[in-house]
Amino acid sequence: xxxxxxxxxxxxxxxxxxxxxxxxxxxxxxxxxxxxxxxxxxxxxxxxxxxxxxxxxxxxxxxxxxxxxxxxxxxxxxxxxxxxxxxxxxxxxxxxxxxxxxxxxxxxxxxxxxxxxxxxxxxxxxxxxxxxxxxxxxxxxxxxxxxxxxxxxxxxxxxxxxxxxxxxxxxxxxxxxxxxxxxxxxxxxxxxxxxxxxxxxxxxxxxxxxxxxxxxxxxxxxxxxxxxxxxxxxxxxxxxxxxxxxxxxxxxxxxxxxxxxxxxxxxxxxxxxxxxxxxxxxxxxxxxxxxxxxxxxxxxx
Amino acid sequence: xxxxxxxxxxxxxxxxxxxxxxxxxxxxxxxxxxxxxxxxxxxxxxxxxxxxxxxxxxxxxxxxxxxxxxxxxxxxxxxxxxxxxxxxxxxxxxxxxxxxxxxxxxxxxxxxxxxxxxxxxxxxxxxxxxxxxxxxxxxxxxxxxxxxxxxxxxxxxxxxxxxxxxxxxxxxxxxxxxxxxxxxxxxxxxxxxxxxxxxxxxxxxxxxxxxxxxxxxxxxxxxxxxxxxxxxxxx
Numbered sequence: 109x110x111x112x113x114x115x116x117x118x119x120x121x122x123x124x125x126x127x128x129x130x131x132x133x134x135x136x137x138x139x140x141x142x143x144x145x146x147x148x149x150x151x152x153x154x155x156x157x158x159x160x161x162x163x164x165x166x167x168x169x170x171x172x173x174x175x176x177x178x179x180x181x182x183x184x185x186x187x188x189x190x191x192x193x194x195x196x197x198x199x200x201x202x203x204x205x206x207x208x209x210x211x212x213x214x215x216x217x218x219x220x221x222x223x224x225x226x227x228x229x230x231x232x233x234x235x236x237x238x239x240x241x242x243x244x245x246x247x248x249x250x251x252x253x254x255x256x257x258x259x260x261x262x263x264x265x266x267x268x269x270x271x272x273x274x275x276x277x278x279x280x281x282x283x284x285x286x287x288x289x290x291x292x293x294x295x296x297x298x299x300x301x302x303x304x305x306x307x308x309x310x311x312x313x314x315x316x317x318x319x320x321x322x323x324x325x326x327x328x329x330x331x332x333x334x335x336x337x338x339x340x341x342x343x344x345x346x347x348x349x350x351x352x353x354x355x356x357x358x359x360x361x362x363x364x365x366x367x368x369x370x371x372x373x374x375x376x377x378x379x380x381x382x383x384x385x386x387x388x389x390x391x392x393x394x395x396x397x398x399x400x401x402x403x404x405x406x407x408x409x
Numbered sequence: 410x411x412x413x414x415x416x417x418x419x420x421x422x423x424x425x426x427x428x429x430x431x432x433x434x435x436x437x438x439x440x441x442x443x444x445x446x447x448x449x450x451x452x453x454x455x456x457x458x459x460x461x462x463x464x465x466x467x468x469x470x471x472x473x474x475x476x477x478x479x480x481x482x483x484x485x486x487x488x489x490x491x492x493x494x495x496x497x498x499x500x501x502x503x504x505x506x507x508x509x510x511x512x513x514x515x516x517x518x519x520x521x522x523x524x525x526x527x528x529x530x531x532x533x534x535x536x537x538x539x540x541x542x543x544x545x546x547x548x549x550x551x552x553x554x555x556x557x558x559x560x561x562x563x564x565x566x567x568x569x570x571x572x573x574x575x576x577x578x579x580x581x582x583x584x585x586x587x588x589x590x591x592x593x594x595x596x597x598x599x600x601x602x603x604x605x606x607x608x609x610x611x612x613x614x615x616x617x618x619x620x621x622x623x624x625x626x627x628x629x630x631x632x633x634x635x636x637x638x639x640x641x642x643x644x
Contacts, residue, residue, distance in 0.1 A: 112483050112486060112487060112510045112513070112514070113441060113444075113445065113509070113510055113513035113514075114444070114445055114505065114506060114509035114510045114513055115487075115490065115506065115510065118445055118446055121445070132539075132542065133539060136539040136541050136542055139541065140541055146599075146600070146603045148541070148544050148545065148548065148603075149548050149599045149602040149603050149606065150596070150599040150600075150603070151545045151548070152544070152545045152546075152547065152548020152549045152551070152552060152599075153548060153549075153552050153556065153595045153596075153598055153599040153602065154595060154596075154599070155545060155546075155548070155549035155553075156548075156549050156552040156553045156555070156556040156557070156595065157556055157591060157592060157595040159549070159553050159556070159557065160553070160556040160557040160559065160560035160591065161560065161588055161591065163557065163560040163561060163564055164560060164563065164564055164567075164584050164587050164588055164591070165564075165584065166580065166581055166584040166585075167580035167581065167584075176588065185592075193541060193542055193545055194545060194549075196542060197542060197545045197546040197549050198549065200542075200546055201546060201549055201550055201553070203517070204517065204521050204526075204529065205415065205521060205526065205550070206482075207479070207480065207482050207483060207514050207517060207518065208482075210441075210510070210513060210517075211437070211438075211441055211513070211517055212438075212441050212442065212445055212513075268502070269490060269493075269494065269502070269506075270493065270494050270497035270498075270499050270502070271493060271497075272493070272496075272497065275493065292581070293581075293584070293585065293588075296581060296582065296584075296585035297585045297588045297589055297592070299585070300585045300586050300588070300589030301589045301592055301593065303589070304589050304590070304593050305593055308592070308593060308596055
């Protein structure tokens with residue numbers, strides 16, 4: 109989900125940098141008001157924890173495994189504004205030290221994962237954590253990954269990166285799968301933490317009134333994710349139409365060899381699309397399993 | 410490990426190493442923006458940009474082979490998308506994706522490889538990045554490898570007890586337990602760090618061994634590089 113430099117078109121990355129900078133600034137201000145100075149090392153070490161957590165694998169099926177992404181877990185344990193700051197620091201370190209994601213695309217990556225992802229994950233937790241903690245945690249973690257993934261995909265499409273529709277559907281399905289995994293991991297880790305020391309999990313405080321800003325922002329993040337999702341699932345037609353309207357479409361040509369992929373027996377367009385997507389997903393899944401098996405065999409040999 | 414190498418690179422004393430971090434960050438941004446707006450088939454301009462990077466690597470005395478190899482980390486991603494664009498008939502974009510994302514990565518590596526991360530972060534702070542964010546990033550980098558090592562121990566311990574071919578539910582519970590332990594340990598570690606900081610009279614800011622100084626040479630460096638790149642871009 110880390111977009112490297114030169115994948116997004118200049119208006120897209122510039123606009124997202126312009127959005128992400130004040131958003132992170134706002135979060136820093138909020139966090140500065142909420143936190144005591146004990147929290148500075150805490151935020152840093154929690155960032156290191158999220159990095160390290162990627163080494164712990166979770167089995168999710170035949171031969172494959174997933175790992176924690178962490179934005180939602182941070183939001184549930186530290187609060188939304190501190191979680192945004194930690195995620196921003198993580199993404200910046202990844203871009204500079206590990207060459208994972210671009211520097212000009214930092215705004216886009218921060219916006220997708222640290223701002224929109226964290227807020228979208230925090231909203232259901234904030235609303236339901238008191239009454240129904242389990243579904244709240246699951247839905248929150250699911251949404252945080254789904255929203256960041258859809259936004260990244262939408263941004264690539266708006267930038268005019270040509271992707272045939274089956275590929276878009278496959279990547280949406282992959283995002284959905286990793287979002288489900290994130291939900292499952294987050295919920296079991298939260299439970300394990302609670303068993304270990306209930307004091308480590310922050311309960312949201314609904315009585316604090318100035319949280320309204322956060323809730324409104326979370327709603328916006330969620331809506332944006334939804335727009336990205338719908339956009340991606342209606343692309344390329346939708347993108348081309350918008351591109352034509354904006355006069356950007358001169359470059360984007362979608363003469364994909366996949367163009368008539370859906371020459372199936374189904375009448376309903378929806379069914380056809382779903383079948384194509386599922387088939388693609390199965391092919392990718394099979395390839396991944398085969399690949400993982402191969403590596404596993406070589407390692408144990 | 411990766412970071413050890415980068416830390417070693419950044420300890421040099423070449424003219425590029427000794428420039429103020431702000432000068433290098435600004436030059437990097439100019440380079441990246443110029444590159445992002447260059448047409449993918451403007452080969453002379455791209456070749457000159459690449460030559461600037463090679464000159465930088467040679468002046469800095471970094472091992473060119475291993476730096477160029479490290480920058481290939483971006484290639485799997487950009488080659489995939491490049492291939493997709495190529496198949497979709499957008500050859501110009503396909504070329505641009507691969508060559509420009511590679512050059513950008515080399516540029517970032519050149520700057521990070523000649524600037525120790527604490528200096529780079531204080532440079533960013535001096536350029537207006539909020540202090541809280543910079544402090545968090547500094548702590549993150551400091552404890553990244555400590556916590557990662559703990560995670561590796563946990564993974565090893567888990568593998569010793571359950572084997573690598575785990576059953577679904579069992580593996581999931583074990584992973585969750587490991588992460589919860591890691592989480593709690595990180596939490597307590599942070600508390601200990603805070604106490605230690607208080608005991609040493611932490612003032613809310615990391616002290617640098619040498620103060621940032623933006624001198625004549627730094628200004629000249631940024632202006633000359635930027636002007637050169639922009640002229641090449643416009644020509």
